[in-house]
Amino acid sequence: MKTSIMKTLAKCVTARAARIWAFGLVAAIAATTLPAATPASAHGERSQQAFLRMRTLNWYDVKWSKTELNVNDEMELTGRVHVFSGWPQAVAKPEIAFLNVGEPGPILIRKSSWIGDVPAPRSFSLETGKDYSYKLILKARRTGRYHIHVQINVEGGGPIVGPGQWVNIKGDMATFTNPVTLLDGSTIDLETYGITWSMTYHFLWMAAAAVWILYWFMTKGIIARYWLVKIGKADKLISANERKFGAIWLAASMLAVILGYAWANSAFPRTLPMQAGLLKGIQAIDEGTPTVAIRYGGGTYKVPGRELTFKIKVHNSGTEPMRVGEFTTAGLRFLNPDVYTSKPDFPDYLLADRGLSVNDPAPIAAGESKDLVVTVQDARFDIERLSDLAYDTDSQFGGVLMFFSPTGKRQVIEVGGPLIPKFQAAL
Ligand SMILES: [Cu+2]
Numbered sequence: 001m002k003t004s005i006m007k008t009l010a011k012c013v014t015a016r017a018a019r020i021w022a023f024g025l026v027a028a029i030a031a032t033t034l035p036a037a038t039p040a041s042a043h044g045e046r047s048q049q050a051f052l053r054m055r056t057l058n059w060y061d062v063k064w065s066k067t068e069l070n071v072n073d074e075m076e077l078t079g080r081v082h083v084f085s086g087w088p089q090a091v092a093k094p095e096i097a098f099l100n101v102g103e104p105g106p107i108l109i110r111k112s113s114w115i116g117d118v119p120a121p122r123s124f125s126l127e128t129g130k131d132y133s134y135k136l137i138l139k140a141r142r143t144g145r146y147h148i149h150v151q152i153n154v155e156g157g158g159p160i161v162g163p164g165q166w167v168n169i170k171g172d173m174a175t176f177t178n179p180v181t182l183l184d185g186s187t188i189d190l191e192t193y194g195i196t197w198s199m200t201y202h203f204l205w206m207a208a209a210a211v212w213i214l215y216w217f218m219t220k221g222i223i224a225r226y227w228l229v230k231i232g233k234a235d236k237l238i239s240a241n242e243r244k245f246g247a248i249w250l251a252a253s254m255l256a257v258i259l260g261y262a263w264a265n266s267a268f269p270r271t272l273p274m275q276a277g278l279l280k281g282i283q284a285i286d287e288g289t290p291t292v293a294i295r296y297g298g299g300t301y302k303v304p305g306r307e308l309t310f311k312i313k314v315h316n317s318g319t320e321p322m323r324v325g326e327f328t329t330a331g332l333r334f335l336n337p338d339v340y341t342s343k344p345d346f347p348d349y350l351l352a353d354r355g356l357s358v359n360d361p362a363p364i365a366a367g368e369s370k371d372l373v374v375t376v377q378d379a380r381f382d383i384e385r386l387s388d389l390a391y392d393t394d395s396q397f398g399g400v401l402m403f404f405s406p407t408g409k410r411q412v413i414e415v416g417g418p419l420i421p422k423f424q425a426a427l
Contacts, residue, residue: 045102045149045161050389051088052160053330055398055416057152058082059162060328062346064148069140071171074111077101077136077150079162080285084398085129086416092156094126096278101136102149102161107169108138109178116283122275123155130284131412140169141176163331165347183270201260212249291318292364292403296417297371301397303390303423307377308397312415314370320405321363327356327376327415329399332384334376339404352378363406374401390421 062079069075087093099113099120113120114135126132136150146169150162178190219242220228228237238246292314299310316322325339333346334355343353355378364370381387389397398416 045164046383046385048161049392050330050386051392051394051396051398052091052157054386054389055084055086055088055396056091056154056157057094057160057162058084058328058398058400058414059150059331060333060400060402060412062150062163062331064165064167067165067167069167069169071140071143071169071173071176074137074139075108075167077138077148078134079150080131080133080412081152081162082131082400082412082414083126083128084416085414086396086398087128092154093128094152094154094157096123096155097126098123098153099134099136100151100153100159101138102151102159102164103146105142107140107142107144107146108148108167109141111137111139113137115279116285118279118282120279120282122277122279124279124282126152126282127284129414132282132284139178140171141178142173143169143171145169161331163347163350183272208253215245290411290413292316292322292411292413294401294413294415296415299397299417299419301387301390301395301419301421303387303421305377306379306381306387307375308381308419309373309375310397310415310417310419312372312374312401314364314372314403316364316366316368316370318405319366320407320409321365322403322405322411323361323363324356324358324372324374324401325404325410326402327374327399328402329397330384330386332380332386334378350380350384352376352380355380364403389419390423395419395421 059079059081063077065076065078066073083094099115101108101110115124115132116134118124120134134150138148146167147164148167149164151159152162153159176191179187180190181187219239220237225237228234294315295313297311297313299308301308314322314324323336323339325336327334332350332352333344334352335344336356336358337354338361340353343351355376357375357377359373359375360370364372389395396416396418398414400412401415403411403413
């Protein structure tokens with residue numbers, strides 16, 4: 001009886017192991033073949049949760065001034081960012097944030113960065129619900145083809161990347177220079193400045209540390225010391241000679257630090273500390289009170305159709321009729337072809353140029369209130385892994401809607417709220 005139970009158990013275990021193995025094989029094949037079917041992603045930007053990318057920073061008007069550069073050429077990365085009002089509870093608010101460029105290593109170096117008209121080489125605070133403009137001046141350093149993003153690092157929230165563009169850098173990295181004029185008027189090349197000396201003192205300290213460790217290993221070693229403690233002779237652990245050696249070593253280290261400090265002070269009398277402060281109260285974009293107001297009336301997300309549908313009540317208190325032209329979220333742009341007659345210059349993998357439609361295409365007249373159903377539908381929604389919002393604990397989306405007047409005036413209005421995910425196409 002017992003043996004037959006054991007045999008049955010063994011069979012079950014073997015069958016289970018075989019199933020796991022087969023599943024693993026299929027998963028491995030899928031993992032190695034499927035990525036080839038979609039465009040290569042450079043930084044794992046799609047791996048960030050959908051709610052985080054949709055409901056934190058909404059990037060728009062992003063422009064790369066060049067996509068073809070030679071080493072030493074400069075380019076500008078500019079745009080605007082809306083800080084979403086319904087910032088997720090799970091992510092720290094952007095009270096300490098830093099404007100950066102998302103790239104694989106120092107491909108393009110950051111010559112300067114700006115939030116509005118304010119230079120921002122340090123951290124700053126952003127307020128939710130507001131829009132900011134930014135500018136990065138970048139200089140090409142390493143040759144190759146790279147995916148370049150704007151990025152804001154948020155303390156407690158991590159890096160939040162904007163849309164990426166492929167940039168080609170030609171030439172020879174050996175010719176790269178990074179000249180900087182110092183406060184005393186002299187010019188140095190930051191690419192090579194002080195390299196020999198920094199290498200030397202790092203290696204000197206590493207050598208000193210190695211000698212220190214070796215000395216203690218050579219005198220008794222870890223096991224002998226462990227046994228001394230075990231047999232109650234911990235007081236014999238360090239001999240008088242070892243104490244002397246320790247004191248000399250400490251004195252020599254202190255002396256090296258003091259002398260090094262004194263030398264650096266006399267060689268460079270005028271220095272500024274690292275600019276690590278926090279910039280508060282930076283100016284948000286002020287384009288007056290918007291004349292379009294919307295009220296969110298609920299929505300659905302159909303997972304099989306990659307279709308996001310939401311209801312809004314729009315009130316236009318302006319003097320011109322307005323039309324919904326674009327919905328932007330997580331760097332993805334869904335355009336209404338009735339409003340955008342030509343394709344804007346933007347990375348194609350993020351541009352769904354026919355991705356937005358409205359149930360009533362007539363403009364919202366001045367003074368009119370209207371109920372609209374906006375549909376956003378494109379495979380890019382799924383490729384960029386925004387469909388994952390259907391599996392979130394709170395299933396909320398976010399983004400900005402852009403309204404356009406016949407004279408080309410634009411209003412950028414935040415939209416977002418809870419969604420009901422639907423997993424069957426027929427529903
Ligand atoms: Cu990328």
